[in-house]
Amino acid sequence: MITKFRVYMLSVEFYREVQGLKIPTHLKTQIQRAASGISLCLAEGYGRQSFQDKNRFYSMALGSLRESQAVLHLADVRAPKTLDLADHLGASLFKLTRWKP
Numbered sequence: 001m002i003t004k005f006r007v008y009m010l011s012v013e014f015y016r017e018v019q020g021l022k023i024p025t026h027l028k029t030q031i032q033r034a035a036s037g038i039s040l041c042l043a044e045g046y047g048r049q050s051f052q053d054k055n056r057f058y059s060m061a062l063g064s065l066r067e068s069q070a071v072l073h074l075a076d077v078r079a080p081k082t083l084d085l086a087d088h089l090g091a092s093l094f095k096l097t098r099w100k101p
Contacts, residue, residue: 005046007092011039011061014089017082018068023075031071037064038089051101062093 002008015035021028038061045057069086077083 002043002046005042007089007096008039008042008046010085010089010092011035011042011065014065014068014085015039017085021075021077021079021082023071023077027071027075031068031075034064034067034071037061038068038093055097055099058093058096062090062097065090065093 015032015038018031018035021031023031041057041061041064045054045061048054048057065086069090072083072086
């Protein structure tokens with residue numbers, strides 16, 4: 001069950017966190033797409049059978065997280081909870097992409 005996939009649940013928490021940000025509209029829509037992409041790529045990768053398929057989707061999730069972090073930087077977001085959550089998610093995704101079976 002995907003709700004037991006800790007990194008996925010962390011990505012959902014991050015998505016919900018960015019929904020409450022007060023940032024310019026053009027950046028808000030960008031971070032919403034990127035943050036949802038993290039969860040969606042993790043979910044799709046979780047359902048794949050081969051290591052290469054999983055890793056490809058997990059790498060895309062990491063790319064979407066980096067995009068989200070860039071938006072946070074551009075919008076000068078200083079909310080410690082949001083930034084810490086993004087860092088924790090980034091570390092988890094990085095480790096996930098480096099995992100070897």
